[in-house]
Amino acid sequence: MEPVHPEFVPDASLDREAMEALQRDIADRAVFADDFAFDPAGVCRERDAGQQRLGDAAGEASADRPVVVGVDQAFLDDDRAVSALVAMRGGEVVERVHAVAPTEIPYIPGLLSFREGGAILAGFRELSVDPDLAVFDGSGRIHFREAGLATHVGVTLDLPSFGIAKNLLCGEPEADTAGLAAGDRVAIAADADVTAPAGTTIGYAVQTKQYDSPNRHVNPVYVSPGHRVSAETAADFALACTAGYKLPEPTRRADAYADEAKDIVGT
Numbered sequence: 001m002e003p004v005h006p007e008f009v010p011d012a013s014l015d016r017e018a019m020e021a022l023q024r025d026i027a028d029r030a031v032f033a034d035d036f037a038f039d040p041a042g043v044c045r046e047r048d049a050g051q052q053r054l055g056d057a058a059g060e061a062s063a064d065r066p067v068v069v070g071v072d073q074a075f076l077d078d079d080r081a082v083s084a085l086v087a088m089r090g091g092e093v094v095e096r097v098h099a100v101a102p103t104e105i106p107y108i109p110g111l112l113s114f115r116e117g118g119a120i121l122a123g124f125r126e127l128s129v130d131p132d133l134a135v136f137d138g139s140g141r142i143h144f145r146e147a148g149l150a151t152h153v154g155v156t157l158d159l160p161s162f163g164i165a166k167n168l169l170c171g172e173p174e175a176d177t178a179g180l181a182a183g184d185r186v187a188i189a190a191d192a193d194v195t196a197p198a199g200t201t202i203g204y205a206v207q208t209k210q211y212d213s214p215n216r217h218v219n220p221v222y223v224s225p226g227h228r229v230s231a232e233t234a235a236d237f238a239l240a241c242t243a244g245y246k247l248p249e250p251t252r253r254a255d256a257y258a259d260e261a262k263d264i265v266g267t
Contacts, residue, residue, distance in 0.1 A: 001124040001131065004158035005029070010117030012104035019114055023147035026155050027195065032141055035228040036160040038066040038132050043237065065090040066132035068241070070250025071123070071153075073116050073137065074258040079103060082265055083119035084258035087129050088250060097126035098261035109169065110144045113152035120153055133229075134161040135241070135250040139169050140226035140234070142188055142203040145195050150226030161226030162234035164251055168222050170194055171202050177220050180207035185235050188222065204235040208242040218246055 003009055008026055011019075034040075043066055070086045081103045087095040099122035103115050116138075124131075139148030140163035147155075150163030171188040180186070186205040190196035203224030210218050223238045225231050241248035247255065 001127055001157060001159075003121065003156045005156050008152065008156040009121065010114045010152065010156075012114050012118070014114070016108075016111070019111055020145060023110075023113075023143075023145040023152070024195065026152055027141075027146035030141075030147065030151050030155050030226075031228045032146075032225045032230060033228075034230050034233050036132065040233060040236065042066060043068060043133065043240065067094065067129050068133045068135060068250050069127070069131040070248075070252070070254035071120055071134055071136045072251055072254035072258045073119060074262040075103070076100065076262060076265060081116050081119040082258060082261050083116070083123040084254050084261045085123045085127060086250060086253040086257050087127060087131060088253070089129075093253065095127060095129050096257050097123055098257070098265070099123040099126055100265055112138060113147075113149045116149065117153060117156075120149075121156070124153075124157060131159060133237075134159050134226070135237070135248065135254075136161060136163045136226065137165075137251050137255065139163045139165045139222065140203070140224040141196070141231065142169055142171050142222055142224035144170055144193055146202065148224070148226075150224070154227030158227070160228040162229045162237065163224050163226050164238060164248060165222040165224075166219075168205070173205055177205045179217060180205070180210065180220055182207055182210040183239060184220075185239075186220070187231075188224070201231050203231050206235050206238050208239060208248065209244070209246045221246065 101119035136150040140150035154161030170193040184207045190200040205220040
């Protein structure tokens with residue numbers, strides 16, 4: 001899969017001011033509303049009361065179901081990133097690919113896509129299936145300039161996408177996120193650190209899993225739209241694609257494959 005908007009391909013040679021300006025242009029181009037050709041209900045299906053899984057009953061992957069690609073990264077050293085992509089259709093893994101690219105800048109909050117975007121786009125070039133939806137380990141609209149990793153790559157590829165982050169980069173939860181029950185969500189509103197108008201819902205804290213014990217708890221994940229997906233639908237997808245773990249299946253499997261690919265590349 002090649003970029004539809006090559007002008008947005010991350011360029012680590014830009015200075016910080018130019019990177020931030022490009023992110024603002026990307027946010028202007030992003031569509032933070034549902035704009036896709038598949039039925040959201042067809043991505044995931046409830047397995048039984050209180051638990052959901054991708055697809056139909058085990059082994060019943062269908063060719064007309066959307067292809068969902070989970071994306072995660074690992075680092076070989078300070079100079080190279082490996083991007084792992086796991087494509088799933090109807091609950092079954094249909095393809096796994098990885099790619100390695102240099103990381104030309106250090107980690108800078110808010111500029112992650114310029115560090116990891118090259119490896120991710122290289123990974124998408126390796127895919128033989130056409131993705132319908134991408135799920136990124138990282139933020140989308142929950143970002144200072146509304147253009148996190150999921151938005152940057154989603155707009156560049158013009159691919160419906162959303163991001164799942166383990167920590168809140170910016171914005172303000174509209175209610176307490178401690179001790180949420182599985183399935184709960186709390187809106188994240190834009191604050192003074194975000195370019196969106198104050199109070200705009202830029203994502204959700206989503207409780208994908210919780211222990212039934214007062215002595216153990218799981219923190220929520222932070223879900224935000226990347227491109228062509230609304231904040232509400234991104235949260236719906238995250239919950240529907242969770243199968244007993246904290247991370248939804250596409251990124252959980254990509255995370256595991258990133259470690260595997262790291263070992264493969266390192267040998």
